[in-house]
Amino acid sequence: MKEKIFSTDNGKKFNLTLDAGYCMAMCLDLAKVILTRVAKGRRADGVSIGELEPGKWAIVQSAYLINSDMDRNKLISAQGLAVSATIPDTAVDAGDFGPPTRAVTGLAGTTVFSIFGPGAAHALLWHRDDAGKQFLYLDPNEGLWRFTTVGEARQHMEADLDGNYADLDEAYRASTVELG
Numbered sequence: 001m002k003e004k005i006f007s008t009d010n011g012k013k014f015n016l017t018l019d020a021g022y023c024m025a026m027c028l029d030l031a032k033v034i035l036t037r038v039a040k041g042r043r044a045d046g047v048s049i050g051e052l053e054p055g056k057w058a059i060v061q062s063a064y065l066i067n068s069d070m071d072r073n074k075l076i077s078a079q080g081l082a083v084s085a086t087i088p089d090t091a092v093d094a095g096d097f098g099p100p101t102r103a104v105t106g107l108a109g110t111t112v113f114s115i116f117g118p119g120a121a122h123a124l125l126w127h128r129d130d131a132g133k134q135f136l137y138l139d140p141n142e143g144l145w146r147f148t149t150v151g152e153a154r155q156h157m158e159a160d161l162d163g164n165y166a167d168l169d170e171a172y173r174a175s176t177v178e179l180g
Contacts, residue, residue: 002152005136006049007143023140024123025057027112028079028177030138034110034127035081035179044110044127045134045146072175076112082180084109089116092169097161100172105135105154111176115161117168126157126174139164 008026033051034044060075073083085107092100092115104113104126111126125138128150135147137157141164147153161168 001148002156003146005045005047005144005146008049008140021061021063022057024075024112024114025060026052026054026140027123027125027138028060028076028081029053029057030125030144031110031112031127031177032080032179034136035177038129039179043132043134044129045136047136047144049144072173076175076177077180080180081177083175084178085176087113087172087174089171089173091171095162095166095169097158097165097169101154101158101161104172104174105150105157107174107176109176109178111174113172113174115165115168116171116173117165118170120168122165122168124157126153 029052030047033047037047038044059078063075076083087103090100100115104111105128107126108128108130112123113126114121114123123140125136127134127136133148135150135153136144137147137153138144139160142160145156147156
């Protein structure tokens with residue numbers, strides 16, 4: 001069973017010049033909220049959009065606007081998070097998001113991952129807690145989804161990436177994060 005926890009309904013309306021970096025900022029913000037909830041003994045899948053702090057997203061977004069040679073780990077640590085594991089830049093077979101979807105959904109914990117294409121990228125979030133049976137997937141352009149199984153999440157994620165981001169099928173990377 002899948003359920004939408006909250007909707008952003010942006011579609012692919014983000015303008016690359018004005019809005020680059022907001023997807024990463026939203027993912028890092030949600031990661032921090034999820035990890036804070038879990039640290040306090042609360043369920044990650046009880047999160048609401050009202051717990052996010054979009055007023056702080058411009059900090060991350062500004063690194064994209066100035067077209068800096070930003071270090072992803074510095075962006076993550078600036079948000080009060082630390083990287084505990086990574087999947088380095090990995091090529092994607094053109095049009096086949098199956099392997100990266102399987103790799104990302106195989107990761108336990110809270111993971112921010114990015115897909116890349118010619119001159120563009122998009123950040124997304126995956127949260128996996130097998131013990132609590134909590135499987136969450138955020139596409140900042142659409143919203144946050146909750147699933148009852150990893151298989152359902154994997155199927156949804158792959159369909160989302162194939163259907164909305166075929167132009168970003170060159171490579172991906174992932175960082176599993178924890179509170180810093």
